[in-house]
Amino acid sequence: MNALPTALALSDQSVGSLAPPDLRPDLTGLTPAALAALMPTEGQPSLVRGKALWRWLRTVSALPTALPATLPEAGKDALATLASKVRLPDVTITDRIASRDGTLKWRLSCRGLPVETVLIPTPTRATVCVSSQSGCTRYCDFCATATMGFLGALTAGEIVAQVLIARQASPVPVTNVVFMGMGEPLDNLDAVLTAIDVLEHGLNLSPRHVTVSTSGVLPKLERLWSESRAAVALSLHATTQPLRDRLMPRVRRWSLDDLVAFMRQASAAEPSSKSGGRHFFIEYTLIDGVNDHDADADRLVALLDGVRARVNLIPYNPSTVTTYRRPAPERVRAFQRRILDQGLICLVRETRGDDTAAACGQLATRPDVVSSMA
Numbered sequence: 001m002n003a004l005p006t007a008l009a010l011s012d013q014s015v016g017s018l019a020p021p022d023l024r025p026d027l028t029g030l031t032p033a034a035l036a037a038l039m040p041t042e043g044q045p046s047l048v049r050g051k052a053l054w055r056w057l058r059t060v061s062a063l064p065t066a067l068p069a070t071l072p073e074a075g076k077d078a079l080a081t082l083a084s085k086v087r088l089p090d091v092t093i094t095d096r097i098a099s100r101d102g103t104l105k106w107r108l109s110c111r112g113l114p115v116e117t118v119l120i121p122t123p124t125r126a127t128v129c130v131s132s133q134s135g136c137t138r139y140c141d142f143c144a145t146a147t148m149g150f151l152g153a154l155t156a157g158e159i160v161a162q163v164l165i166a167r168q169a170s171p172v173p174v175t176n177v178v179f180m181g182m183g184e185p186l187d188n189l190d191a192v193l194t195a196i197d198v199l200e201h202g203l204n205l206s207p208r209h210v211t212v213s214t215s216g217v218l219p220k221l222e223r224l225w226s227e228s229r230a231a232v233a234l235s236l237h238a239t240t241q242p243l244r245d246r247l248m249p250r251v252r253r254w255s256l257d258d259l260v261a262f263m264r265q266a267s268a269a270e271p272s273s274k275s276g277g278r279h280f281f282i283e284y285t286l287i288d289g290v291n292d293h294d295a296d297a298d299r300l301v302a303l304l305d306g307v308r309a310r311v312n313l314i315p316y317n318p319s320t321v322t323t324y325r326r327p328a329p330e331r332v333r334a335f336q337r338r339i340l341d342q343g344l345i346c347l348v349r350e351t352r353g354d355d356t357a358a359a360c361g362q363l364a365t366r367p368d369v370v371s372s373m374a
Helices: 014-016 032-038 047-059 076-083 144-148 156-169 183-200 220-227 239-247 256-269 293-305 330-340
Strands: 089-099 104-108 113-121 125-129 133-135 150-153 174-179 212-215 231-235 278-287 308-313 347-348
Touching: 032 047, 032 076, 032 183, 047 183, 089 156, 104 156, 113 133, 113 150, 113 156, 125 156, 133 144, 150 183, 156 174, 156 183, 183 212, 183 220, 212 220, 212 278, 220 231, 220 256, 239 256, 239 293, 256 278, 278 330, 293 330, 308 330, 330 347
Parallel strands: 125 174, 174 212, 212 231, 231 278, 278 308, 308 347
Antiparallel strands: 089 104, 104 113, 113 125, 133 150
């Protein structure tokens, strides 16, 4: 298990000299309706003004450092009022790295917290992989992010700012956002739920095109399911409790039995698939010789009995900070076929950006974390 980074000690004198924190919300963490409440017309919220701000945010070529002086639907006085009530997100780009397959990774500073964000384009559309924390609280044994420790949670505005940065650089429309970067989203659930709301109403991105990946934090998983229509992806990675405890030591309090029981209950309450009911994505990282045996595939199918699930197999993305290996392609295909033959939908996730440590499980804001297969 990785130790938390040592905190810097501050003297009494230095603490006394610190400026008071700016508690104003980030502009990018507010929906048009929330912005409207801050720019009323004759004492009433002006949704027209709130929508105008988001039209402007969708068209600027870079993350703004100041509000516009005026907009057709929001005059100088209204914007001056807003400027006193919100702040621009303190997010700066420290590095931009391009993979040979077109994947882009940004290293960002959010109030000084190091974060990574990834854009995964295809010929017609793109997905943005956002971080919800700097580092992570979960310390999964196979994930490079665990080497950072936990440095801090991001605000909703900082999460949305990552999407804006990637959207501005994308050669194709951004149609999907996945909370699969740094951090356990459910440990920062309020900010994540707010960000999903802002993505829908500010960036016109349906919650159906937003996926939140979690290691399985009950009861926050129950809250995410009930309070949002975003897709939910459970990082499972093991089919026995002892192996999951070894790979994911900080989630052992939420057992496989409890997680599956919740998913079965939630699945039973959903309408039929023909009428658009939700399902769970099951993320399963295949690690050579660890969890990629035929018996693991059979147990996975049995475990998901009664769960409306789609399995995403993720061939392990090696890095220089772990000793695990990716299974051979034929082992991955055999594992997938065994699941498909038993009636479950099962896809293999395409590996993207592993030459620049931008692939799943490689984000760590460290230049030494690179794929051993690059």
